[in-house]
Amino acid sequence: MLTLEQATKALPVNGYLKLDVPKDLDLVQEIKKLKTEKNAIILAHYYQSKEIQDLADFLGDSLQLARAAKETDAKMIVFCGVHFMSECAKILNPEKTVVLPDTLAGCSLADSCTGEGLRALREKHPGSQVVSYINCDAGVKAESDLIVTSSNAVAMIESIPKETPIIFAPDRNLGAYLNKVTGRNMILWDGACIVHEAFNFEKIAQQILDHPNAKLIAHPESEANILEMAHFVGSTSALLNFVRDDSATEFIIATEEGILHEMQKRAPGKKLIPALVDDENCSCSECYFMKRNTLEKIYLAMKYELPAIEIDEELRLKALKPIEKMLELSKNIK
Ligand code: 13P
Ligand code: SF4
Numbered sequence: 323m324l325t326l327e328q329a330t331k332a333l334p335v336n337g338y339l340k341l342d343v344p345k346d347l348d349l350v351q352e353i354k355k356l357k358t359e360k361n362a363i364i365l366a367h368y369y370q371s372k373e374i375q376d377l378a379d380f381l382g383d384s385l386q387l388a389r390a391a392k393e394t395d396a397k398m399i400v401f402c403g404v405h406f407m408s409e410c411a412k413i414l415n416p417e418k419t420v421v422l423p424d425t426l427a428g429c430s431l432a433d434s435c436t437g438e439g440l441r442a443l444r445e446k447h448p449g450s451q452v453v454s455y456i457n458c459d460a461g462v463k464a465e466s467d468l469i470v471t472s473s474n475a476v477a478m479i480e481s482i483p484k485e486t487p488i489i490f491a492p493d494r495n496l497g498a499y500l501n502k503v504t505g506r507n508m509i510l511w512d513g514a515c516i517v518h519e520a521f522n523f524e525k526i527a528q529q530i531l532d533h534p535n536a537k538l539i540a541h542p543e544s545e546a547n548i549l550e551m552a553h554f555v556g557s558t559s560a561l562l563n564f565v566r567d568d569s570a571t572e573f574i575i576a577t578e579e580g581i582l583h584e585m586q587k588r589a590p591g592k593k594l595i596p597a598l599v600d601d602e603n604c605s606c607s608e609c610y611f612m613k614r615n616t617l618e619k620i621y622l623a624m625k626y627e628l629p630a631i632e633i634d635e636e637l638r639l640k641a642l643k644p645i646e647k648m649l650e651l652s653k654n655i656k
Pocket of ligand 2: 369404428429430431432457515516517518543578609610611612
């Protein structure tokens with residue numbers, strides 16, 4: 323068994339405090355107790371596991387979570403999502419202790435792009451505006467003029483004059499979708515979400531034939547052929563609202579499967595069918611990064627206030643600018 327000191331030293335390798343937790347400990351109760359003791363708020367994304375979603379004080383999409391992180395007056399933010407989200411919370415609210423239960427909860431999109439790479443691309447296209455999807459690290463945000471999330475991206479792009487050239491990073495699928503919807507010709511960074519890219523066109527086409535009354539709905543991180551086939555395309559919160567409000571009673575869902583938990587709660591009588599992926603052995607569309615967070619890791623992170631997100635102040639201030647611009651421009655978007 324590791325001591326706290328050894329576990330803290332091993333944090334960069336393990337991503338979380340690898341300490342023994344008594345098997346019979348009621349983790350939900352302990353986490354609730356720690357919430358009060360530490361004046362903490364638990365923020366969770368819809369792709370987290372069911373038990374984490376049920377424990378959260380606030381459940382939301384990337385934009386809603388950024389707003390909640392900025393507005394909270396709790397002392398500690400426990401971010402149940404991935405690294406770029408918790409880093410964004412720290413950028414927006416630096417006085418708070420922000421813990422991410424497992425710092426190896428990354429993102430293939432964020433990993434695909436660096437600040438230096440983006441700066442080099444901008445130098446090749448002088449006069450361009452750089453717009454980045456929130457799924458990127460602080461270095462990339464610091465090189466960006468504006469940040470977008472999937473729920474405000476169309477409005478954010480449309481806020482930029484038509485004649486201004488735009489570089490869009492890091493999601494080539496969301497970028498291509500935005501080019502189509504807004505009629506732009508943005509230069510696209512070549513990154514992708516490994517979860518949404520795994521959806522299989524032929525298998526989903528067969529699902530549609532097998533469920534003739536079902537509507538296919540998809541997140542815009544999916545590839546163009548899936549989006550073209552979809553009845554509705556939107557952010558996680560838009561997909562949730564669509565299923566709740568639409569008259570159809572069956573839906574094929576092309577996004578990370580964690581969302582089905584909240585979706586079923588909002589639309590109890592409706593049939594939700596996860597869209598099929600390439601994997602022969604698994605029909606699931608789980609984000610390995612999102613699912614690194616567990617109740618045990620949350621408990622340890624709250625108890626020891628580790629791993630905590632830290633960010634260099636100069637970098638924070640640079641990254642803050644395009645995020646604040648987004649929050650200001652999307653004040654009216656829910
Ligand atoms: P939204 O919840 O903002 O739609 O983003 C999805 C996502 O990729 C989270 O990783
Ligand atoms: Fe990143 Fe995709 Fe996972 Fe979202 S679902 S965190 S975009 S890898």
